Amino acid sequence: MTNPYADAPLHPGIRARRIEGVNGLSMHILEAGHEAPDRPLALLLHGFPELSYSWRKVLPALAQAGFHAVAPDQRGYGGTTGWDGRYEGDLSASRMLNLATDALTLVRRLGRERAELLVGHDFGSPVAAWAALTRPDVFERVALMSAPFAGPPPLPPGPAEPPVPDIDAALAALPRPRRHYQHHYATPGAEHEMLHAPQGLHAFLRAYYHVKSADWPQNDPQPLKAWEASELARMPTYYVMDRGRGMAETAAEHMPDAAQIAANRWLTEAEMAVYAAAFARTGFQGALNWYRCSLSPEQSREHRLFAGRRIEVPATFIAGAKDWGVYQKPGADIRAMDDRAFARLAGVHLIEGAGHWVQQEQPEATVARLLAFAAGAGLSPS
Structure with a gap:
């Protein structure tokens, strides 16, 4: 497969290509602003059920602002190949730290040492959060969208694992x-x-x-x-x-x-x-x-290695004002977006006229927020 979006409506400044050797993947990307090799890199990670194509209105705007903007089809999606799509397959590749490794490897396969701006929407938001938390030397600024991040899970308070409430059974009993x-x-x-x-x-x-x-x-x-x-x-x-x-x-x-x-x-x-x-x-x-891994106790135990760690790089949060996703996890919703999880949080912003698909519903306002955040964090590419 060369370009699965060859016939898709796209801005003429966007090109598609394939990057080989991305953590075991042949990764398909859309990019804009690629003509100048010294531009700062903006890496955009989509969610579910989305594609790199979800950034079609953001890529050219960031390019116009002076970025080399890159949106991959993430593991399990679109034109990217090399992933296991079986229900019975090995889930380890879909754990969050491996998805963050996909992003890290893509930066390096693009010939870069760092991504000056990392953006994640929906399920791409925790991928971006974990990438920024674990590799602040590579991901210098991070914008999370639609899915809040409350930091790594804490260590158990005592010698035994605390019981996990069975919310599925509780919902079934209503x-x-x-x-x-x-x-x-x-x-x-x-x-x-x-x-x-x-x-x-x-x-x-x-x-x-x-x-x-x-x-x-x-x-x-x-x-x-x-x-x-x-x-x-x-x-x-x-x-x-x-x-x-x-x-x-x-x-x-x-x-x-x-x-x-x-x-x-x-x-x-x-x-x-x-x-x-x-x-x-x-x-x-x-x-x-990805969802199966998010419910896995093994993934949660893996994340406890980072208990007490925060995202140290400049960060912001953007979502639609009509997006229920910002409240879907009580205790880990936008009210938990504070200095417990972030060292340098530059605000939580809810965009009017948008629901969950904020970068598609209100792309101009989304780009304006991203550029204001980048400038406030010392990055003005143009």
């Missing part, structure tokens, strides 16, 4: 039985029910993007009191699902009508088709394996 979407994504059937959605893959993704955006009027994010079933059940069903229903069925209830789709300028049907074609080709399991 009068209206529920299931957290991450637990659903960890099940063997999650890929099939989305990939083979009765409404079709394109329509499933359209509804999923719609319901998590500012276009869905019911999105009214509110802080939750605690990581308890009754509180989590306050979230929309795309986060805390009705038990026994898949995500495709859940999203189908919120499918925008033909007029709403035609009026959408931040995600046109031609752009939506890029996502549908990509996931039809790769499936979802390589991406869903």
